[in-house]
Amino acid sequence: MGKGTLLYAQSGGVTAVINATAGAVIQAARARKVKVLAARNGILGALREDLVDTSKESAAAIRALAHTPGGAFGSCRYKLKSLEQDAAKYARVLEVIKAHDVRWFLYNGGNDSADTALKLSQLAAASGYPLTCVGVPKTVDNDLVVTDCCPGFGSAAKYTAVSVAEAALDVEAMADTSTKVFVYEVMGRHAGWLAAAAGLAGQGKDAAPHIILFPEVAYDEAAFLAKVKTTVARVGHCVVVVSEGIRHADGRFVADAGGGKDAFGHSQLGGVGPLLAATVKDKLGLKVHWTVPDYLQRSARHLASKTDLAHAQAVGKAAVEYALKGLNGVMPAIVRLADKPYRWKVAPAPLSDIANHEKKMPKGFIDASGFGITPACRRYLEPLVRGEAPPPYGPDGLPKYVRLKLSAVPKKLPAFAG
Amino acid sequence: MGKGTLLYAQSGGVTAVINATAGAVIQAARARKVKVLAARNGILGALREDLVDTSKESAAAIRALAHTPGGAFGSCRYKLKSLEQDAAKYARVLEVIKAHDVRWFLYNGGNDSADTALKLSQLAAASGYPLTCVGVPKTVDNDLVVTDCCPGFGSAAKYTAVSVAEAALDVEAMADTSTKVFVYEVMGRHAGWLAAAAGLAGQGKDAAPHIILFPEVAYDEAAFLAKVKTTVARVGHCVVVVSEGIRHADGRFVADAGGGKDAFGHSQLGGVGPLLAATVKDKLGLKVHWTVPDYLQRSARHLASKTDLAHAQAVGKAAVEYALKGLNGVMPAIVRLADKPYRWKVAPAPLSDIANHEKKMPKGFIDASGFGITPACRRYLEPLVRGEAPPPYGPDGLPKYVRLKLSAVPKKLPAFAG
Known part of the structure; x- marks a missing residue:
């Protein structure tokens, strides 16, 4: 396998800690000497060849992503349809991926993004291009299946x-x-x-x-x-x-x-x-x-959960490891080992089990009146909000949130006419 | 002057730090061996003889008021009218005050409360009862005159x-x-x-x-x-x-x-x-x-300004000092000595200058477009939001907010029929 680059993108509603995942992805890739490009505004950046060279960002800026809310590379509400319906768009994304020697694609989002990452991995495989696609979980709605909870x-x-x-x-x-x-x-x-x-x-x-x-x-x-x-x-x-x-x-x-x-x-x-x-x-x-x-x-990054932050960073790091190992079409899921004391680990789960599914609250989490939560629900939730991880504040009394340079990668292809 | 007790009450919309003022009042009074009663739900507690004995609260509980939002003794939206219109109510409040040997009354609120404290001091003086009334500033609206800013x-x-x-x-x-x-x-x-x-x-x-x-x-x-x-x-x-x-x-x-x-x-x-x-x-x-x-x-006590907290505690402490010195009909005002570095002190101001007035933003604080603030406004505001003072958090991930015992003082008078 050649040197290759890793492409990262953010999708769907942002969270207080999605940038912490981004930071962990970039740090893990840097540690392996792998170059990271980021697509602006999710999959749209791949369609438009609107890419950012993260190597232009300082180590301090990447560290600061861990305490900065929003979506540093821009996100999108944009879902690709089936491979047949959106054939030209998938082909274009693959063309951009090839043009920039991308071998690993990490899509950070909810179940729609898992679906996109899965389809792209199938298309690449069918066309014989060596691309490893990994979904990275994120959503404040906590509605992804398989994973015990969702960063954010x-x-x-x-x-x-x-x-x-x-x-x-x-x-x-x-x-x-x-x-x-x-x-x-x-x-x-x-x-x-x-x-x-x-x-x-x-x-x-x-x-x-x-x-x-x-x-x-x-x-x-x-x-x-x-x-x-x-x-x-x-x-x-x-x-x-x-x-x-x-x-x-x-x-x-x-x-x-x-x-x-x-x-x-x-x-x-x-x-x-x-x-x-x-x-x-x-x-x-x-x-x-x-x-x-x-x-x-x-x-509200100012009130982030320390547990949640740890999850967000762990799935970012794991996603890079899975990608570099060639684990295609997976997502790092959070596995709960124990409630009290809370213990957890990250393990790969197939995107095909996650894409387009939605996890509702178990019946046993709502009490008999229908107006409150049960002890089982409290036991599940409590570890997830535990611990504080405040951002650093400046002398102006405001958190020191980072703004990246977002240095554009020169385009290699004509504009997409799709 | 006899031993006497100090009566404290909270009025109007509560703030993230009004309890910090209450805590400072109680601590300052305890240091002087002065007993503090609190009226429940502001002046209504005085009317109803619904009083709390704060000596039943532990030192730790009183300290915890510094990081607990809301109004620990209950507040009220209830304004007494003029001494003539509400003569029976003022007389009743004075009767309750006398029955509990109250010599100092501290009313923690906005300009309505300043008005009530002022009127009560006038009534007591006219009736020959030795009562010192002090207003204690509080309002998120920042609309009290004389003081540079308002705690909260x-x-x-x-x-x-x-x-x-x-x-x-x-x-x-x-x-x-x-x-x-x-x-x-x-x-x-x-x-x-x-x-x-x-x-x-x-x-x-x-x-x-x-x-x-x-x-x-x-x-x-x-x-x-x-x-x-x-x-x-x-x-x-x-x-x-x-x-x-x-x-x-x-x-x-x-x-x-x-x-x-x-x-x-x-x-x-x-x-x-x-x-x-x-x-x-x-x-x-x-x-x-x-x-x-x-x-x-x-x-949002979790995101309180450290400067604001210091103000809230300082006016509480000063109010007790003024009261015990017999400074009647005053309010501790915050005086700005310098913007940068920010320096301030507390000084007494006559309630008559404050009651029923409202401070608007100076013209020079809104820019020419009408849609933004000026550098002068920023200079004024910045010190007020500076510094963090987070509450302690428990293992459940939530701030450890205190709930007082609110031990009722036995009633000495018949119920008020007004």
Whole structure:
């Protein structure tokens, strides 16, 4: 095998620690004297031959990726279809890969990216080009199968648990004369992992959050309002955590009612959080506040989980090792060895088992009321939010997040006309 | 003067560091062998004779108040009117104060609380009862006059600047194929201090936040949209920070359009953030995300400013010193001695100068475009967000926030019938 280069790209929604994975990939490759190119904006960078030469970045800058949120090379929401439907695009990506002597391709993303990496490995094999493709897990949604958890989730989970705990103290202090119900909307269109993480904020019957609404449980307005009412009567206030993806029994997203158009045809970009808040106000006459942290929950590197950071770096390092060993079409998965004390390792898993699948919360993680988490869920989640890994701060009081040079690799091919 | 006790109470919206002030008050009083009672839920606790004996709390618990957000004794949104209008209530508060041998009353709040403390001191003096009343500043809104800044603001400002910086990295990474415009709504109904703090997130022409909408500047939709459009064209994305209190040129709150009822009479609890997001989507056709952190911004003790924490503790300690010296009707104000290196001290200021006034941003803090902050504003804000003071974390990955015993003081009076 010739010298060859390694191509790395980031895909899908970014996380607080995806750059930590990138940093670990580059460090591991540098240690093996392997050159790393990065595609800008995920697979689009490969299509456009928009590549970055990471060898132009200093060792200090690469180290700083470990504490910098966002996606340093740019990410994308762009999914290639089947090899047949998007034949020209796959062929183009392979052409760019060949032109830059890429022998190893690492795609850092969720299950769509696993699918892309798998297809590309199949195409390369069919065309006789020696390319090893490795998927690298990442998603705050924690919905990849096979792996015990996904890098990015632990930090978003920690952010959620801490923010709910803090806001709950605020609401409790104000409830006598002001806000009685607080609604916190978390990400998770299909799986309630982040909603469940909010459950870490408190233990015991009357500890916040008092109500968690999971996408796995059909939304029942009457049952929800009854629970709010009794909680306020007993505790004095009520903290509600709602997943953006909750649905009615018939499958319709609850949020869609608030996300339509008003009578004038103007967009109503309310999420499910403000919608439930309005319901509580109208039906129960209680003073309510709500929050939608949105991107803050997946970019809050300042509150990253140390465990999550370790996972993110470990899968980056392992991905390079697998690639250089020629383990094609795999992903480094996190394997849990023990809950308490928490022990884990990384092991290769076939991309074909992961691509296009989605892991929901196990039934045993939601309690009988449907509004809370079980001890088994807590046992699973707790190690993932454990430990702090704050970024360094500057004299201006802000974290010292790095901005890379992103030095462009000269193009060798004509522009893609696809 | 007899032995006497000191009564402390918290008022208005809580902050990340108001409990640090409470802890400093109790520690300073304990050092002088003065007993401290706390009223539950602010002045309401005095009206209801609902008092807590802080001597039942351990030294460790009182120390832990320094890193615990919320309001440990409960706060209130409840303003006493004039001495004439609320004569019976003031008389009752004085009766409770006398019954518990209270000689010093410390009210920790904003300008309403300063007003209450001032009126109570006047009433006591008129009735010949020796009571020293001291206001203790607190508000994330930073809108108290005389004092250079308000404890609570620096931490909310740091939270805002860091969160905007982090979310901006997220948006930048996604902008090529996804979100192009991000709208971040901050608190500040009348003054743009927290909106201005977002400006600390970036420096330079194209650094986020690209647009700040202040309550001090009339909202001009056409100018706003034009600026969003040119920013996206030049930078690729646009981060907008909007104060909840922005108004149209005629004085109407912009948020009111989104906070009304829909065609069915249901409440629309959208803030100005989602409203502007919808405007950008409809008028410019750009993909947009928005966040409303709401209470998170004022309860995020995990991201407190070390400077702010020092201020909060200093005003608590000074308030006790002033009270015991008999400095009646004053508030410890923070006096800035120098910007760089930042130096400050605490000095007493008359409550009569502070009560019912509101400090807006100086004209010189908003740049000529109306969408950004000036170097003078940055010079003012930067020291206030400087330094980190993280809470201790437990093995469960969550901050170790304290919950007090709140041991009730036996009532001596019949219930208040007012």
